[in-house]
Amino acid sequence: MSGPVRPQQFGALRRAANKAFDFLMGKKEVGRDAVGNIYFQWYEGSGEGRVEKREVQWATAYMYYDPNDIPPEWRMWLRKQREQPPTEEELARSAAQRHQMAARVAALDEKERLRRQRQEAMGTPDQHAGAQPDMARFIQQMGGKADGGAAAPGPEAPKRPSGPSEGYKPDSWKPGA
Template sequence: MNQIRALLQRTFGLVKHHMGTDQFGNKYYYIPQQKTWIGQTIRSKRIVEAVNPKEIEYDLENIPSEWEAWMRGRRKNPPTIEEILQNEEYRKVIKIRAHEVQQKEEIRKEKEYEEGLVAQPIQTQVKGHASATYFGKDKLSPEPTSTANTFQPGGWLPPGNSSKKK
């Protein structure tokens, strides 16, 4: 497809303006709205030429969010490399601060558990839903624990009744 586009650009004189290059080496272009020699109008486009065109799928992770916003028309002017690097540094600081807050929260919870202000979560061997009658118990009881509307089939077997089929 790129070969066809290149041939059309050479043949019909489509103008492609280089708008910038990101830190990965991707090149960004703007093609203004133009009329072809046969009278057809080609709408304006914003395109990227990937540094690695051999890849079948090009991840958005390989395009800085500032350039992605320009490509989609969410921003009018293309970003500068200084802006991209400044935003990257800001994202790193935010990640570090979020990690610090998470560690402080874990320390606070541990302190509350030790002081008895908050009950520790129960680690159970028996899995199940919180509404189940056996939730939070280590093992199932042979005695029925529920009746009527709360009875759960398969939650209780009468004593002496084995699972052997006769």
């Protein structure tokens, strides 16, 4: 895979010093992604205090990188959510799945656009696009008057439930009585 050409940020002497420093630190290149980012791994310390470090060298110039350019597999590796760096096959499979999902989303968007176009042509309001409910019809269905008055009594007025609490008075009951 060849990504975009990395712009030269520093002079030749600085680049050589950086390469020598990386060599002395024991940095090794672990992989590259489709954008051209390079991923490194090295260890700091010794014995019990040995710590693994991981980093990315961006393919774009300083301050012009986008963190979303890192594939999810590499992001997981950088955050130590996975031990091994992703393989080329895994990256290719993931990219194919992303393209497949993008095609599905585009097909659904087109289907929705055609549905809305048909609905507008028929003159029916779109219920999903912020259409307001018909309040007069709602009040009529609820049995009230549309002019804002009190609701007309129905055939039967609801009765209060009766039961053991009907004659309850708070001070009349005592425990154990």
